[in-house]
Amino acid sequence: MIQVFKGRKLYAITLIFAMLGALLPMATANAAYNLVWSDEFNGTSIDANNWSFETGTGSGGWGNNELEYYTNRAENARIENGNLVIEARKESYGGMNYTSARLKTQGKKSFKYGRIEARIKMPVGQGLWPAFWTLGSDINTVGWPKSGEIDIMEHVNSEGNTHGYIHWDVNGHATYGGASHAVDVTQYHVYSIEWTPSAIKWFIDGVQFREANIANNVNSTEEFHKEHFLLLNMAVGGNWPGSPNSATPFPAKMYVDYVRVYQDGVAPPSSGPIVSGGTYKLINVGSGKALDVQSAGTAPGTNVQQWTDNGTNAQKWTLYQNADGSYKLISVNNGHALDVAGSGTADGTNVQVWNDLGNGAQKWNIVQNGDGSFKLINVNSAKALDVSGSGTTDGTNVQIWTDNGSGAQKWTFVKL
Template sequence: MKRLFTSSKAYLFLLVLALVATLFPVGKANAAYNLVWSDEFDGTSINGNNWVFETGTGSGGWGNNELEYYTSRPENARIENGNLVIEARKESFGGMNYTSARLKTQGKKSFKYGRIEARMKLPKGQGLWPAFWTLGADIGTVGWPKSGEIDIMEHINNENNTYGYIHWDAGGNADYGGASQSFDPTQYHVYSIEWTSSAIKWFVDGVQFREANILNSINSTEEFHKDHFLLLNLAVGGNWPGSPDGSTVFPGKMYVDYVRVYQDGGTTPPPSGSIVSGGTYKLINTNSGKALDVSGAGTSPGTNVQIWTDNGSGAQKWTIYRNADGSYKLINTNSALALDVSGAGTSDGTNVQVWTDLGNGAQTWNITQNADGSYKLINTNSRKALDVSSSGTADGTNVQIWTDNGTGAQKWNLVRLQ
């Protein structure tokens, strides 16, 4: 989180030394990474194995003349509908006129290199400053800026963009970064960096907007070749955004759907029960050993869904997206159509098909993990389970909805493909 402004002299120094590798979108995030850690915020409380709170006003308003008092109260930070909610409130507390929260993984989780991302929805308002960032794990001994800092996402005031920066020590505070492309930050977006031994790249929704060269610690950037921990906070006021005014709406809420870390060669699987939003899967019925399949690889709305021998075709590949309320939709990769309950039916035996993606309850599914590691998919409209008719095992057996009964006909192994 931006601590100080770099002087124009320091900025010129950075330009001359060619820190910048590229300034505008040039590519997509590296698909070769494997998930090594995540918090999906699907529980009922903030996971103390992952996060600790920083509380109080910090030194000089956390070095930025911020105006909030950070607390660990549920009024300021809590789990709500599958999101971490950080809430800034206008209220007197601890001698300050605002409260909010600041969470960090210091002492719990730290990482060097990889793709670090979070899906978030941000508040707008004069004086509001949400951030997703890192600090070097050795900050307690070397201090800042020698610890290094990577600002994955910062947003200020009412702007229609975010910022990515790095801070480090080069005979004093040095920084590099800048603004993203224009978009609406009050909607959910994925903010990420790809951090390697040679560069740090910033992305919004997979589109790159900035890159910094750290190869061989060029320009004294050795701070970015060591472990960093993660932080999430919503500041109020400070040197950069300025103070709130009469137009600022309180409470301001920052919603974090998930935080994930991917690394090359990672071997740790996703946490039990977690589904990677945007990941492509095949769904194998545990009773029959056969895959959820679109009949005849059809691409027309209303094409039937069945089970069929696992053959790796697009008819059996489904991209799973997490909705804002924590439910999911499944999009068939071959047809780009959604897994759908025919006619939005609610009766046992109602047929399951593919249909144009409408975002309605007929296409919305709660996915939960069973004790044996398989999953059940419950349609949110009917409250009934995705089911193989009559527990059939033959190719072409129909898929329907049926009262949740825990049988193998309603259990699916989700196999991540990409």
């Protein structure tokens, strides 16, 4: 038994069994999931249908001797430029010397199994402790650790890695996990788990670094075969990171671009499931016209436009899901990928077809809108596939543009 300070309690880490725990830098994520829920943080305020706040100091600094007071103020949590911003501040509040925020989906959204991911960038500094994690939905009745806890991502101080852990009950607290491979947390990365009846696997940008065996409730892991809710927070101080010092930067901001949950074999509630390997036509909601390769061209660099739905191969696209959950769209007409010209990131950058390269300019996150349509967000630029000027005529150019929720950025997928 090894005593360490870590996580949300003073943990007694019991090394019970081999949990498939070696770093696994060559393993990549499963591509067989469909998006079932997401928060893209593109509104003007935090969505109360998805998130609630935990406030105050908790019991004993949330069980970890943390030093912050969690608030529900905009100073500590808000939507800003398409991100959830959680901001830790050095200020006197509620008898504490720091403030921050802690959000949860408890009672609103909960999940069992699937891929759970968030795209996050974080501050570094002594005493800072941002996290993306889950708790069992029955925590109010069974308590912790019988509820189970999955730490998808935790980062402390200025370390050049993150951590992934699980916590559960085996006649007392048990834990398993450890550090990731090297990563610059001050840049955006996708932190995720793949959670199945057999295992929990941890990934950064689709690259696996750890795995825990939970098959058949091995070693009393029944906590991981029930619904969990999600949490995002940034603690200040506590048993694991220790206290801030004079060099710790305040205010310290954690940016969350999105949170997404995918599940195997679950169809989005629209015109049918988006199937990796399926062929579709994409009809723009604003114009009623199809995503089209201009003049059925076959050369790399051929322009992409909208055109009256005519059923030709120039309007047929085969979708393949990438390891990171995004999709590439391959033109049936020419075998080229839907591509942002020059890997551009500016509003108005043209969309074309180009040789399939697998880069971010050819990766698209397909996100369901409330009306059942979809938006396609380019991974490289974080901007939406858009009909120029909300045009409705044949030949109107297709481009990328800041996500604004307009009909020009909404697409219906029709399976062929």
